Amino acid sequence: MFETIFEPFRIHSIEPLRMTTPEHRRAAIEEADFNLFRLHADDVLIDFLTDSGTGAMSRDQWAAIQHGDESYAGSPSWFVFREAVRELFPFAHVIPTHQGRAAERILFSVLGGPGNVVPNNTHFDTTRANVEHTGGEAVDLVIPQGHDPSSEYPFKGNMDVAALEALIEERGPVNVPVVFVTITNNSGGGQPVSLENLHAVRKVCDRFGIRFFLDACRFAENAWFIREREPGQEGREVADIVREMASLADGMTISAKKDPLANIGGWLAMDDDALFEQCRNLLILTEGFPTYGGLAGRDLEAIAQGLREAVDHDYLRYRIRSTAYLGEGIERVGIPIVRPFGGHAVYLDARAFLPHVPPLEYPGQSLAVALYEVGGIRGCEIGTVMFGHHPDGSEEPAAMDLVRLAVPRRTYTQSHVDYAIEVCAEVARRAPELRGYTIVEQAQELRHFTARFASLA
Numbered sequence: 373m374f375e376t377i378f379e380p381f382r383i384h385s386i387e388p389l390r391m392t393t394p395e396h397r398r399a400a401i402e403e404a405d406f407n408l409f410r411l412h413a414d415d416v417l418i419d420f421l422t423d424s425g426t427g428a429m430s431r432d433q434w435a436a437i438q439h440g441d442e443s444y445a446g447s448p449s450w451f452v453f454r455e456a457v458r459e460l461f462p463f464a465h466v467i468p469t470h471q472g473r474a475a476e477r478i479l480f481s482v483l484g485g486p487g488n489v490v491p492n493n494t495h496f497d498t499t500r501a502n503v504e505h506t507g508g509e510a511v512d513l514v515i516p517q518g519h520d521p522s523s524e525y526p527f528k529g530n531m532d533v534a535a536l537e538a539l540i541e542e543r544g545p546v547n548v549p550v551v552f553v554t555i556t557n558n559s560g561g562g563q564p565v566s567l568e569n570l571h572a573v574r575k576v577c578d579r580f581g582i583r584f585f586l587d588a589c590r591f592a593e594n595a596w597f598i599r600e601r602e603p604g605q606e607g608r609e610v611a612d613i614v615r616e617m618a619s620l621a622d623g624m625t626i627s628a629k630k631d632p633l634a635n636i637g638g639w640l641a642m643d644d645d646a647l648f649e650q651c652r653n654l655l656i657l658t659e660g661f662p663t664y665g666g667l668a669g670r671d672l673e674a675i676a677q678g679l680r681e682a683v684d685h686d687y688l689r690y691r692i693r694s695t696a697y698l699g700e701g702i703e704r705v706g707i708p709i710v711r712p713f714g715g716h717a718v719y720l721d722a723r724a725f726l727p728h729v730p731p732l733e734y735p736g737q738s739l740a741v742a743l744y745e746v747g748g749i750r751g752c753e754i755g756t757v758m759f760g761h762h763p764d765g766s767e768e769p770a771a772m773d774l775v776r777l778a779v780p781r782r783t784y785t786q787s788h789v790d791y792a793i794e795v796c797a798e799v800a801r802r803a804p805e806l807r808g809y810t811i812v813e814q815a816q817e818l819r820h821f822t823a824r825f826a827s828l829a
């Protein structure tokens with residue numbers, strides 16, 4: 373009867389925002405060498421840098437924290453956590469870690485190494501870095517529609533199954549220790565992967581005798597898209613779809629800072645006993661005892677409660693709709709964006725928006741800095757700065773130059789989003805004036821976090 377999908381919660385406690393002026397922000401970003409990661413967060417008005425760990429916890433999560441038991445070994449909170457994980461992802465072994473990349477580091481320390489190649493639909497930056505850090509090779513094999521920002525294909529995160537088979541045949545299955553699929557495909561625009569595609573990847577892995585793992589950070593959003601878009605899946609319980617996704621894989625890595633609605637945490641899970649033993653030993657070496665990993669008991673409790681809330685249909689309907697609302701507004705003011713809208717973020721196509729800024733002058737960085745200077749909006753470049761720098765020191769344009777506006781879960785209201793759309797409209801008016809950047813200092817790996825830029829204006 374009513375069209376408005378409103379937040380399925382009331383606000384219980386608030387965090388004040390500090391108002392800033394364009395002059396203040398201009399000085400702040402210059403001081404930060406034009407790297408948005410270097411800003412003081414008090415100087416940001418609307419923080420769309422990431423949806424990772426920035427969500428608002430619920431009353432029930434805060435209450436669960438009070439149940440946190442900090443016993444070094446065998447904490448009751450560990451059993452609560454493990455049961456909640458297994459309810460959705462029934463793998464034999466669960467290894468808690470302080471966040472997603474710790475799970476990746478442990479797994480690839482065992483499975484990676486020189487000569488090995490790891491296919492993925494699109495590696496997230498930390499996943500790629502953790503494969504490459506061991507001397508392995510990370511290969512992205514998303515379907516061609518995944519590289520076309522204007523394609524309306526409903527599952528643009530799908531793995532190109534034919535390309536996967538060709539890669540395995542070319543390199544030999546013994547050199548492919550694991551096939552990964554990232555749900556949803558964060559670096560490829562937050563696009564979902566269909567159940568049909570996961571079944572097809574499973575079949576290829578079975579044929580070659582290769583493990584299949586999920587990078588499941590946004591499993592609930594992916595499952596919601598499956599429910600909405602995949603023929604035959606409408607009306608299904610999201611938790612049920614998640615269990616089917618898990619049943620197709622041999623294991624998973626995840627950051628609990630995304631769909632599990634926690635501020636910290638992650639885990640690694642698998643069925644293989646021998647692999648588990650090797651991973652557990654590494655966990656003890658660098659993260660902690662296996663019943664807490666890198667986490668406090670209270671974090672384990674918050675994650676367990678968050679997992680129950682993450683698959684709630686009212687929450688997911690609001691979540692996906694509010695991201696689309698931001699996307700529709702930005703599209704209306706004339707900034708090209710990746711279609712269809714992703715689950716956790718809207719991706720602005722900076723290369724199309726700023727055709728006068730060549731990829732090696734980082735159009736994504738230019739747009740991201742403009743959004744900050746004009747309106748205090750912090751987004752994240754996902755393009756040549758993030759992916760254009762190779763381990764041998766060479767540089768080439770990334771497949772796309774995007775700016776990601778990631779929407780923290782349950783954190784901002786519709787008027788915050790309306791303000792962000794107004795800022796985008798002003799930046800769109802100023803597009804011809806925007807200029808590129810050059811990097812004056814960078815790290816060997818994951819340079820985008822710490823690089824210093826100079827303006828070419």
Ligand SMILES: Cc1ncc(COP(=O)(O)O)c(C=O)c1O
Pocket residue numbers: 424471472473474496498499554558587589626627628629637638
């Ligand atoms: C798809 C994906 N994989 C892995 C990670 C790494 O997780 P964390 O930031 O908890 O280390 C992220 C984080 O953004 C991600 O989006």
